[in-house]
Amino acid sequence: MAEPIVVFGLGTIGQCVVQVLLAAGARDVIVVDTSPRRLAAAVSAGAHEALNPATDDVRASLFASRGITSSPYQPRSGAIGAVFECSGAAPVLPLAFELARAAAPIAAIALAAKPLSVPVDDLVQKELRLLGSFAYAPGDCQEAFDLLVSRRVDVRPLISHRFTLAEITAAFEAQRDTAASIKVVVSP
Numbered sequence: 001m002a003e004p005i006v007v008f009g010l011g012t013i014g015q016c017v018v019q020v021l022l023a024a025g026a027r028d029v030i031v032v033d034t035s036p037r038r039l040a041a042a043v044s045a046g047a048h049e050a051l052n053p054a055t056d057d058v059r060a061s062l063f064a065s066r067g068i069t070s071s072p073y074q075p076r077s078g079a080i081g082a083v084f085e086c087s088g089a090a091p092v093l094p095l096a097f098e099l100a101r102a103a104a105p106i107a108a109i110a111l112a113a114k115p116l117s118v119p120v121d122d123l124v125q126k127e128l129r130l131l132g133s134f135a136y137a138p139g140d141c142q143e144a145f146d147l148l149v150s151r152r153v154d155v156r157p158l159i160s161h162r163f164t165l166a167e168i169t170a171a172f173e174a175q176r177d178t179a180a181s182i183k184v185v186v187s188p
Contacts, residue, residue, distance in 0.1 A: 001082075004062075004081055005080070005081060006082075008092045008095075009033060010039065010182075011038070012158055012183045014031070014109075015041060016158075019045050023152035029046070029047045030062065031047040033052065034179070036179070037181075038178075059095060062080065062099055069102065071102035071125070071127075073125035077098065077102065080099045083105075084107045086109045090112070090114060090117070093108065100128055108132050109133045161185070163186050
C-alpha cells in the first residue's frame, strides 16, 4: 500500500485502524484528530504524519504534501488513495471526498450524532467507492485475534484510564473527555 491513506478520528476504532493498516504494509498513513494525546498515540504506533484540524489546515497541508490529481469532472482533487472516516464529525465526509483521488475507497466507520451530508456530485464524478462498516463476522474476529496474538496490533497503549466498578461515574466522565482519553477500562 504505497498510496497515502488518511484516518480521521483517533478514538479506539481509529487507533486500531491505524495499527491494522500498518500491519498490512501501509507506508504512508496520515492521522487527523483534535486531541494531541490521540495524535501522539497514533504516531507512537507508527503513523507517518499527524494533523490537528484545530491548528492545521488539513486540506491545504495534504494538497501541498501529497499532491493534487485531476479527473475529467473534478479538475482539482487530492491524491489520497484511501480514507477511513472514524470520527463521525459532520465536516469530515465532504473533506474526505475532496481529498480522495478518483476511484478511491472511503470507509465510513463512525456513527454520527446528526445526519451527515454526502457530496453526491463528488461521489459520482470521481467514481469514489463509499463503504460502510459496522459489525463483525466470525472471520473478522479471527483475523483480529490473530493480529493481537502475533503482536502486530498492540492495544495496550490505547488504555488511557483504569477504574473500578465503584468509580463508574468517573470512568464515564473520563471517556467523555476525548482530549484526555482514548479507551477507559472499568474492572469489577
